[in-house]
Amino acid sequence: MILVTGASGQLGQLIVSSLLARGVAADSIVAAVRSPEKATNLKDLGVQVRKADYTDTASLSAAMEGVKRVVLVSSSEVGQRAVQHQNVINAAKAANVELLAYTSILHADTSPLALAEEHKQTEAALSASGIPHVLLRNGWYSENYTMSAGMAVEHGAVLGSAREGKYATATRADYADAAAIAITSEEQAGKVYELAGDEAFTLADYAAYIAQISGxxxxxxxxxxAEYAKVLVSVGLPEGFAAILADSDVGASKGGLFDDSHTLSKLIGRPTTPIQDTLKLALL
Known part of the structure; x- marks a missing residue:
């Protein structure tokens, strides 16, 4: 059986769907979720839905019963993720899991982004655990930007602190396909995939794409x-999250979110989704 953590989240649901599309039997997929009562859509797909809270070690141990492979989708709770991920790793080790795939961050070992620290800690914990594992070092999701494209049109501006830094983004569906392929393939233990989109863009390019599509x-x-972080707070984001986003932009200006190896498209066997396509879905 294959267990996917955070299976009711945006990426987790797509990984489950990708596994099904690749012919994995529904009853051999475990959708591990914090609130099973909110995951009826997953149950309707025929997959097993089990309660598994990153902070509840008993639930994690129970969810791992009979599981051979695990996709550890990184927690969204920045500042708590290293401990939460360690809980999953401990449960997987106790269950003698044969392979664990972890969704890390692009170039985690050298990344200038503050977000990379907990990913580095998790990667170190995996190495220390002895669990055979594969690292899926995901770049930025295209949706991180396209979800606010309408606001950019409304105000006539894209704001950021990335200067001329390049973003090699891909969609969540692209990254989900990579996870599904890695966890169902053989000889994956020890591999590190630096995953990013085929086509990179600056935020100036991104603004131009929005202008072209929206007219x-x-x-x-x-x-x-600091000024960008203040703007983010002014539109309703928590101070801590605003600071992380601003830091990520600065990290992008240093090359932290760029990769031109085309590893992702090679792994999934098709080109990654261009940012313009994702923008069209958001705007049209």
Missing amino acids: KEVVYQDLPE
């Missing part, structure tokens, strides 16, 4: 990190 004037306005 409205949209420009990129680069801001100092």
Whole structure:
């Protein structure tokens, strides 16, 4: 059986769908979720839905029963992830899992992004555990930006602190396919995949794409990190999360979110989804 953590989240659900599309039997997939009562859509697919809270070690141990492979989708709770991931690793080790795939961050070992620290800690914990594992070092999701494309059209501007830094983004579905392929393939233990989109863009390019698709004037306005963080807080984001986003932009200016190895498209056997396609879905 294959267990997917965070299976009711955006990436987790797509990984389950990709596994099914690849012919994995529904009853051999375990959708591990914090609130099973909110995962009826997964149960309707025929997969096993089990309660598994990153902070509840008993639930994690119970969810691992009979499981041979695990996709550890990184927790969304920044600042708590290293401990939460360790709980999953401990449960997987106790269950004698034969392979664990972890969704890390692009170039985790050298990344300038503050977000990389907990990923590095998790990668170290996996190495220490002795569990055979594969690292899926995901770049930025295209949806991280396209979800706010409408606001950019409304205000005529894309704001950020990335300067001329390049983003090699891909969609969650692209990364989900990579996870599904890695966890169902043989001889994956020890592999490290640096996963990113085929086509990179700057935020100035991104603003130009929005303008072209929407027919409205949209420009990129680069801001100092602290000022950008303040803007994010002013539109409702928590201070801590705003600081992380601003830091990530600065990290992008240093090359932290760029990769041109085309490892992702090679792994999934098709080109990654261009940012323009994702923008069209968001805007049209």
